[in-house]
Amino acid sequence: MSGFSAGWLTLREPYDRRARNGDVLKAVAARFRDESSIAVVDLGCGTGSTLRAISSHLPAQQTWRLVDNDLSLLAHAAGLARPPKMTVAARTVDLARDLELALDGPADLVTTSALLDLVSQDWLDRLAIESAARRLPVYAALTYQGEVELAPTDPFDDAIIAAVNRHQHSDKGFGPALGPDAVEKSIKAFEKVGYDVSQGPSDWVFAQHDHKIQIEILDGWACAARETGMLSAGRIDNWLARRRQHVDAECSTMSIGHVDIFAAPRS
Ligand SMILES: C[S@@+](CC[C@H](N)C(=O)[O-])C[C@H]1O[C@@H](n2cnc3c(N)ncnc32)[C@H](O)[C@@H]1O
DSSP states (O other): OOSOOHHHHHHHHHHHHHHSOHHHHHHHHHHTTTOSEEEEEEETOTTTHHHHHHGGGSOSEEEEEEEESOHHHHHHHHTSOOOTTEEEEEEEOOHHHHHHHHHOSSOSEEEEESOGGGSOHHHHHHHHHHHHHTTOOEEEEEEEEEEEEEESOOTTHHHHHHHHHHHTTSOSSSSSOOGGGHHHHHHHHHHHTTEEEEEEEOOEEEOTTOHHHHHHHHHHHHHHHHHHTSSOHHHHHHHHHHHHHHHHTTOOEEEEEEEEEEEEEOO
């Protein structure tokens, strides 16, 4: 188990899809515009949200290799209906250990979403080097970049977000995680191996009526803040109670900074 439930991934999927940066996705589509077929490797696929979000932007004949280390998420992804011209294979791989295994085999494009903030600098460098060795473009969507706007504001918000951003650096199975530094580090890592990188914001935006996802996120942040030991449990609980009241009263909005990148070898 990875700690990412199908329920959570399903809840966030429509917000992720809406947040994806249109210009970055256009750059991905343009790269393959003249091809009749494409083979894609999706790293950390979860339930397959990247496939669902971008397949209509790619050549009609598609082969997807969906990679994750969570068997139940992979089963979910592999079991979903798909168009006749699409072939999908699910592969169980521990990407921390066997990234190269995941990349080996037919591939024209590497995709990933909501993964790069979980990985370490070493793993990110490995991804850039191994992709470059195979001349594979990489579309990495929805990387958290650490900037959060909450309304109405609360005097304790900044302390909580600082603790959350500290927690984001804890090990998620790949070594010390890049967390909010992942966007900047990814751009640098791909430029270092001779790639051109397009980037654009893909912020999550939650309106007053988006109760469920706001509550999930606030609960998650309170839990992460507690785990850091940076703040007293009582102050965290009080903050959470105040923020939940705003959600219940339908006056809470949130914007959570993310960035999409498309990194492609210079031709
Ligand atoms: C935040 S979720 C994103 C899932 C999906 N890409 C999406 O956007 O909905 C991170 C995914 O990475 C997978 N993952 C985490 N560590 C992994 C590892 N060591 N090897 C393979 N997959 C891993 C998790 O199982 C999960 O599906």
